Amino acid sequence: MLLNFWPMNDSMLPHSDSAGTEAAADYAELAGVYKACGDALRLEILRVLERNAYGVLELCSIFDVKQSAMSHHLKVLAKARMVEAQREGNSIFYRRPILAGDDSAELARLQLYSNLDLLPLTTDTRDRIGNVGEQRAQQSQAFFSRYAEHFQAHQELIAEYPLYATPVRDMLQQQLAGEKVNRLLEIGPGEGAFLEDLSQMADSVIALDNSEEMLQKARDFADARQLSNVRFIVGDTRSALEQSVSVDVIVMNMVLHHVASPADMIRDCAALLRPGGMLILSDLSRHDQSWARESCGDLWLGFDSTEISRWGAQSGLAEGESIYIGVRNGFQIQVRQFLLPKNGNRALTGEAACQSEGSATSTHPSHCNL
Template sequence: MNQSLPSNPDELPLLTDAVELETPLSPLANLLKAAGDPLRLEILRVLSQDSYGVLELCRIFSIKQSGMSHHLKVLANAGLLSSRREANSIFYRRAYLSPDHPFASLQQQLFASLDLLPIAEHLRAPIIELQQERSQAAQQFFSENADKFRAQQDLIASYPVYAEQMTQLLNNTALRDKKLALEVGPGEGEFLAVLAQQFNQVVALDNAANMLEKAKKFAQDNHLRNIEFIHGDTQSLPGHKVLADCILVNMVLHHTPSPADIFQDLSRALAPAGALLICDLCRHEQDWARDACGDLWQGFDPQDFSRWAKAAGLEEGQSVYFALRNGFQIQLRQFFKPTNF
């Protein structure tokens, strides 16, 4: 027997009541609503290859903290952003759903479409200003603490702890040529000795003059004569016409203002079939490392490196992970530049 509708219109359910009911489509509706605002789309675009704190985003977009916090909450609740604490600040970045999630394809297509569009012109200046401030903070730390570098580095991971593993990874990396190797941020220069034995020419790049002098002294004391020293950052590499067969970045990225940009710069400095080898910290919650060791980032999730490398046109190779007694974890990563890139 068919059930008839109520004859009195007042007995019919309100449409607003139906809309507010949780249904299997509610999460999808939340995602679409979150992405249906121009400002929130701009925020997602800016967070493409970097993470920013709430106050930094307020500076970039010139809006009040209460308004920015609202938009970030909406995006986070929709699964488009994730947050993580760095000391006393909370940084936001894009969230990435697992491949088997029903909305993963939609989310990735949204991000891919956003990334085809340029960042708005009026947002570029404050972004550059923030990155310069981060870079200057790191440079100032190493300028003021160059003489304490070894002791501070040893608080987290001393050179011998990762040098053997990194040397093994280098030895296991099949390279088409060994004409030129580049080490970014060579510290006191110990790994330059390994590279000088395996490559015809080695370039040591550092944006901290005091640290570069320490690396030079190490090279002189150990009679390493095939090393060129460049005072600058990765953006300066094209001016020096560096095209490396292998690039190494040992325990450096957590000191850099925009690690994703480093991947882009180094991809351009790699010869076809060249390799990028990275050693750095896994994500951790040791807040003291920021002040004691000049860290800008509390390590990285492995997916961060994979995503940044892919965006820079690099292919993933081997990965090695190992834990230290002090609770830190180290990740060693290998990436290759395609021969046709």
């Protein structure tokens, strides 16, 4: 056999220009994504992270694996940017990153997530996730049972009540334009201070709180003010759904950072709303003041506005007005409005548009009216 040994010229050599280098990096990144996902357990971990962030030990208990093995899997997934670490005080939680989908690796990640989300969780995994959620909820409930008597002092360490209650009330009044709604639900009324305003805006109001002690305070407040159209339910949004509660408006002030799975709570809110209904929530923007976990029983150190947008969009809610309020002690409060479309279409709306968080108060107009 004859072999040709032609002299090599430049065009035969691999490209060394910058476009070529960039493309090579893109291929390498894409390969990294698929490589990291070439493992059944890692895929199941990603599946579990669909709606919630978990710590390493929580994931160990969900999958019954040793901490060293779980840490290794998370490291591989984090390197491929399939998960990201989120610091909550001394603890690290892992979650899916919010992706822009603007290059092939990002598109591959999004595609992998949506394929995974078509798969059901095993009954065992679902039960163990339920146990983790239960432990988180108990931790939060225990705090409010213990500190019900000193609630206000704890709350004011972060933000004084009028700071968020006033914009929430104004937003509600503006939307209702003097009309009363039929049914309104307040989740986590605490001592009940907002019930007085709410009872004037609706024919009937439900106050839902998973702490018996806090709900008793709200009951006492309503009795003292003779608020005759308020009824009380001990429990969470799951209990309300089980009792077939269906309302026009839901309000929750400073509750979301106390709940085991904020994404699930927003999804439950969407299910509790009648078509055309509205959810208004106020909560903290993401912060790093970890003392709030100990002193105020916070499970989460606030939220990125994009996270809340994503949970709303995943629940079929359209985004309305947002207000961001800077607090002198370094906290920022976000007041967010979401609307369930009138046709009751709870179809997923995909990733929500990201909103920038300003340090001062900022607003953008609502697109829908009640």
